Amino acid sequence: MANPSPAPAPQALPKAAFFSFASCEGCQLQVLSIEDQLLTLLGAVEIVNFREAIDDRRDDYDIAFIEGSLVRPEDIEEIQQIRKRARILIAIGACACLGGVNAIRNKRTPAQLAREVYDGRQDGVFKTLSDASPVRSVVQVDYELRGCPIDRDELLETLRSLLAGTVPYVPPFAVCVQCTMRGTPCMLERGLPCVGSVARAGCEAICPAFGAPCEACRGVHDSPNFEALGEAFFRHGLPRYVAAEKLQLFNNYKEIREPWEKALPSPSIT
Amino acid sequence: MVQNRMIPEPCRIYEAMQQTPREVHFVVEAPKREPFRPEPGQFVMISIPGIGEAPISLAALPGEGAAEGTFEMLIRRAGRLTNLITRLKPGDTMYVRGPFGRRVTWEKFEGSNLILIAGGLGLAPLRPFVQRSLLHRELFRRIDILVGARAPEEILFKEDLASWSARRDDVRVLVSVDAARSTWSGRIGVITTLFDEIDADVEDAYAFICGPPVMYRHCLRKLLGMGLYENHLWMTLERRMKCGIGLCGNCQMNGLYVCQEGPLFSYREVRHLKEAV
Amino acid sequence: MTERDVYRLPRERLGALVARLERDYRVLGPAPRGDTYAWEELRPGDPVSLDYPTTMLPLRALLAPQREVLFTFRRGDDGEVAFDPPADERPLALLGVHGCDLTGLRVLRAFHDSGTRDRLVTNRLDRAFIVGLACWVPCLGEAFCRDMGSLDNEIPADLYAWDIGDVLLVKVLTNRGRDVLTEVTPMEAATAEEVVTLRRRLRVRLEAFPQHLKFAPERLPIALEAAEGDLLWDANADRCLSCGRCNLVCPTCTCFDVTDASPLDGRTGVRVRTWTGCQVTGFSRVAGGHDFRPGRAQQLRYRIFRKGKYMPERYGMVGCTGCGRCPHHCPTRISIREIFRQVGGTA
Numbered sequence: 001m002a003n004p005s006p007a008p009a010p011q012a013l014p015k016a017a018f019f020s021f022a023s024c025e026g027c028q029l030q031v032l033s034i035e036d037q038l039l040t041l042l043g044a045v046e047i048v049n050f051r052e053a054i055d056d057r058r059d060d061y062d063i064a065f066i067e068g069s070l071v072r073p074e075d076i077e078e079i080q081q082i083r084k085r086a087r088i089l090i091a092i093g094a095c096a097c098l099g100g101v102n103a104i105r106n107k108r109t110p111a112q113l114a115r116e117v118y119d120g121r122q123d124g125v126f127k128t129l130s131d132a133s134p135v136r137s138v139v140q141v142d143y144e145l146r147g148c149p150i151d152r153d154e155l156l157e158t159l160r161s162l163l164a165g166t167v168p169y170v171p172p173f174a175v176c177v178q179c180t181m182r183g184t185p186c187m188l189e190r191g192l193p194c195v196g197s198v199a200r201a202g203c204e205a206i207c208p209a210f211g212a213p214c215e216a217c218r219g220v221h222d223s224p225n226f227e228a229l230g231e232a233f234f235r236h237g238l239p240r241y242v243a244a245e246k247l248q249l250f251n252n253y254k255e256i257r258e259p260w261e262k263a264l265p266s267p268s269i270t
Numbered sequence: 271m272v273q274n275r276m277i278p279e280p281c282r283i284y285e286a287m288q289q290t291p292r293e294v295h296f297v298v299e300a301p302k303r304e305p306f307r308p309e310p311g312q313f314v315m316i317s318i319p320g321i322g323e324a325p326i327s328l329a330a331l332p333g334e335g336a337a338e339g340t341f342e343m344l345i346r347r348a349g350r351l352t353n354l355i356t357r358l359k360p361g362d363t364m365y366v367r368g369p370f371g372r373r374v375t376w377e378k379f380e381g382s383n384l385i386l387i388a389g390g391l392g393l394a395p396l397r398p399f400v401q402r403s404l405l406h407r408e409l410f411r412r413i414d415i416l417v418g419a420r421a422p423e424e425i426l427f428k429e430d431l432a433s434w435s436a437r438r439d440d441v442r443v444l445v446s447v448d449a450a451r452s453t454w455s456g457r458i459g460v461i462t463t464l465f466d467e468i469d470a471d472v473e474d475a476y477a478f479i480c481g482p483p484v485m486y487r488h489c490l491r492k493l494l495g496m497g498l499y500e501n502h503l504w505m506t507l508e509r510r511m512k513c514g515i516g517l518c519g520n521c522q523m524n525g526l527y528v529c530q531e532g533p534l535f536s537y538r539e540v541r542h543l544k545e546a547v
Numbered sequence: 548m549t550e551r552d553v554y555r556l557p558r559e560r561l562g563a564l565v566a567r568l569e570r571d572y573r574v575l576g577p578a579p580r581g582d583t584y585a586w587e588e589l590r591p592g593d594p595v596s597l598d599y600p601t602t603m604l605p606l607r608a609l610l611a612p613q614r615e616v617l618f619t620f621r622r623g624d625d626g627e628v629a630f631d632p633p634a635d636e637r638p639l640a641l642l643g644v645h646g647c648d649l650t651g652l653r654v655l656r657a658f659h660d661s662g663t664r665d666r667l668v669t670n671r672l673d674r675a676f677i678v679g680l681a682c683w684v685p686c687l688g689e690a691f692c693r694d695m696g697s698l699d700n701e702i703p704a705d706l707y708a709w710d711i712g713d714v715l716l717v718k719v720l721t722n723r724g725r726d727v728l729t730e731v732t733p734m735e736a737a738t739a740e741e742v743v744t745l746r747r748r749l750r751v752r753l754e755a756f757p758q759h760l761k762f763a764p765e766r767l768p769i770a771l772e773a774a775e776g777d778l779l780w781d782a783n784a785d786r787c788l789s790c791g792r793c794n795l796v797c798p799t800c801t802c803f804d805v806t807d808a809s810p811l812d813g814r815t816g817v818r819v820r821t822w823t824g825c826q827v828t829g830f831s832r833v834a835g836g837h838d839f840r841p842g843r844a845q846q847l848r849y850r851i852f853r854k855g856k857y858m859p860e861r862y863g864m865v866g867c868t869g870c871g872r873c874p875h876h877c878p879t880r881i882s883i884r885e886i887f888r889q890v891g892g893t894a
Contacts, residue, residue, distance in 0.1 A: 519802030
C-alpha cells in the first residue's frame with residue numbers, strides 16, 4: 001500500500017549543499033558529528049558541496065544550508081546566486097539566522113572598529129558592510145535552524161520533515177519551558193543573568209542544565225516581554241542593563257535589537 | 271488494560287478530490303474498532319504516524335451524506351500534518367480516532383424551520399446538518415441554506431450547492447461572496463447581507479452556524495435581532511484539540527472542554543463565556 | 548487529630564521500610580540535587596530525607612511525566628503501520644510526600660474520575676504506595692497550604708508520618724499500608740508522652756503557618772466571578788513573561804501537547820505527550836494562527852480561574868494546593884496567593 005514514505009526513493013536523492021559565510025564553522029562541524037545517523041543522512045540526501053568534509057564542489061543542489069552572517073560586499077552577490085540555484089534555502093545557526101555575534105559590531109563605525117580591534121591599522125583589513133546581517137535580510141529564507149551551534153537532532157528532524165514534504169516544527173515558546181521540565185534550578189535564583197524567559201526554546205535548555213545562563217542564541221520566542229525581563233533581573237539583584245548586555249550578544253542586528261532596546265536600558269558596552 | 275484511546279486505526283482512502291488549490295475532499299473508510307455512528311457537529315482526529323495528529327470536522331456521515339462504512343472530510347492545507355494529508359491519494363491510508371465531541375440529537379429540531387449558515391471552510395462541518403435535514407425533509411418546515419465565501423473561486427462543495435439549489439420547491443440556497451470580479455453574477459456582500467432574504471418565521475426556527483471566528487459575532491447579533499431564540503441558535507466552535515477526550519486541555523474555553531461539551535454549542539450555553547466568541 | 552492507628556517507627560527502621568517496599572515497588576524519595584531537592588530512586592541503605600523543602604517539580608512528574616510515550620509504531624515494508632502501547636511499569640512507592648503534593652495527587656485523581664480516565668496515569672496512581680510526611684515549617688515563603696487545606700491533608704497516603712525526633716509516629720490509612728508497616732515494625736502504639744509531644748508540636752505549628760486568606764477556599768468561585776472584569780489581571784500580567792514556569796511547577800496542571808518523533812528513515816517512531824500550559828506561548832493558537840486567548844491578562848486570568856473556579860466546579864476540588872511553587876518560581880513573582888487575597892478582599 002502506498003503510504004507517504006518519509007524517505008525518498010534511493011535513485012533520486014535530493015542534493016544538499018553547505019555554504020559558509022562569516023562564522024566559526026561550528027555548525028558545519030555539528031553536521032559532521034551526527035555520527036550514528038550520518039549514514040542514514042547520506043542515504044537520504046546527496047551532499048554536493050561541503051567545505052568541511054569534501055573537496056568536490058558542484059552547483060546543482062536542491063537544498064542549500066547557509067551558515068554565517070553576511071559581512072562583506074561580495075557576500076551579497078554570492079547569497080543571491082545561491083538563492084537562485086536552491087529550491088529550499090535553510091539558514092543554520094545564530095550567525096545566519098540572527099546576525100549572531102558578528103552583529104555585536106553593528107553599532108560601531110568601521111573606523112571605530114579599526115581603532116579598537118586593529119590598533120588603528122587599516123592595511124590587510126578587508127572591506128566590510130556597515131552591518132553584519134542575517135541571511136533573511138538579503139534573500140528569502142525558507143527555514144531557519146536556530147542555535148549556536150545548531151542541534152544535530154533538530155537538523156535531522158528538519159530534514160525528515162522536508163523530505164516527507166512538510167514544514168518543520170519550531171517551538172514558539174520560552175527556553176524556561178524546557179528548562180523547568182528538565183528540573184534545572186532557575187539560573188536567576190542563583191543570581192546568574194539568564195534571558196531564557198524571552199529566548200526561543202528548542203535547545204532542551206542545555207546551557208542552564210550545565211550551569212550556564214541562557215544567552216538567547218535562538219533569538220526570542222513568539223511573545224517576549226522585555227519590560228518584564230528587566231523586572232525579573234531587578235528582582236534577582238541584577239541591574240536591568242545586564243539583560244540588554246546579554247541580549248546584545250546574539251540579538252544585536254537592528255530589527256532584532258529594536259524591540260528589546262526600547263524596553264531595556266542601554267547596555268554598558270555598546 | 272483497556273484500549274489505549276490515543277492509538278489510531280488505519281483507514282483506507284477511497285476518494286481524494288481536489289476542491290480548490292488548498293482543499294481536498296476525502297472519502298475514507300470508517301473506523302471499525304468501535305461502532306462509528308457520529309452525529310452532525312462531531313469530529314475525528316486524523317494522523318500520519320511520525321508527523322502528527324489534528325482534529326478534522328466530519329463533512330458527511332456514514333449512511334447519510336456518505337456511503338455506509340465511510341465518512342467524508344474536507345481538509346485544508348494549513349500546517350505540518352495537513353500539508354501531507356492533502357497529498358494522499360485513493361488507496362493510501364490515513365490514521366483515524368473518533369468520532370469525538372458532543373452528540374446533539376435531533377428530536378428537538380423537528381417541526382421547525384431550519385436556517386443553516388456557513389462561512390468559508392465552515393461549509394464542511396455544516397454539510398452533515400444540511401444532509402440530515404434533506405434526508406428527513408418531511409420533519410422540517412422551511413430550510414434556508416446561507417453560504418458565504420471570500421471569492422467565487424473559494425466556494426466549496428459547488429456540486430452540493432447546485433443539487434441543493436435544484437430542490438427549489440423545498441430548499442432555498444443563498445450564496446454570497448465578499449468580493450468578486452465582474453464575471454460573477456451572484457450576490458456580493460458579507461454573509462449577514464443574506465439574512466434579509468430569509469423568509470422563514472425566525473421565531474419558529476433553529477439556526478446552525480459554522481465559520482471563521484470573525485463571522486460569529488455579526489451573525490449572532492443579527493439573528494438574535496431578528497427574533498431567534500438564544501437556545502435555538504447553534505454553532506460549532508473551533509479549538510486546537512490534541513487528544514479529543516478531555517485530557518490535554520488545549521481546547522478549553524473558560525470552564526468547558528470544547529472536545530467534550532462541544533464543538534457544537536447553543537448560544538445560550540456559551541453567551542456568558544468571555545472566551546467563546 | 549485522633550491517635551487511633553498511630554504506631555511507632557523508630558528512625559533506624561526507615562531502611563527496613565525502604566527494603567520492604569523495594570520488593571514490590573520502585574521506591575522514590577526526595578534527595579538533594581544541587582542546592583535543591585528532587586525525587587530520586589532510593590536503594591536500601593540510602594538516607595531518607597525527612598526534612599526537605601518542596602521540590603521544584605511537583606510530584607505529578609512521577610505519575611504523569613513531563614514527556615511520556617503514548618505508543619510506538621513500526622512501518623512495515625508494505626507501508627502498513629503497527630502500534631504498540633507502552634510497556635507495563637513497576638509500581639511506585641513514594642516516601643515522604645508533603646501535604647501539598649498529597650492534595651495535588653487528590654486533584655489529579657478527581658480530574659481523571661470526572662472525565663475520561665487516562666489509564667496511563669490512573670494505573671500509576673492506583674498502584675502507587677504513598678507515605679505522607681507532616682511539615683513543621685513552611686517550605687516556601689509564598690506557601691499558603693494551611694489556607695488551602697493541604698497542611699493537614701493525609702489523602703491519598705497509605706501511611707502518614709509525623710517526625711517528632713528519634714521516632715516517627717505513623718498513621719495507618721489503608722490495609723495495604725498496615726500490611727507493609729506490620730512487616731517492618733512490631734506495631735507498638737505511640738506512648739502517651741509521644742502523643743503529647745505530637746499534640747504540642749501541632750499546636751505550635753499553627754504559628755509557623757499563619758493564615759493568609761480571610762475567606763474559605765470554597766468561596767473562590769464566587770469571588771473570582773465577581774472579579775472577572777477587574778484591572779488586577781492587567782496589573783499582574785504586565786510583568787508576566789509567558790514563560791510557563793507557573794504551569795510546569797504546579798501540582799494540579801494537567802495540560803499536554805502531542806507530537807511525533809521518528810528517526811530519519813521514518814520506519815519507526817513514537818507519539819509522545821509533553822507538558823504544556825495555558826501560560827506557554829502558542830498554547831491557545833489554532834491551525835492558521837488565530838489565538839483564542841490572546842494577551843497575557845486573559846491568559847493569566849484563565850490560569851487563576853481554572854484553579855479557583857473551573858476546577859472546583861468541574862471536579863469538586865479547588866485546583867490550588869497552596870504549595871507556593873508558582874509565585875516562588877515565577878521570575879517576576881506573580882503571586883496566586885496575592886491574587887486570591889485581592890479578589891477575596893470583600894468575600
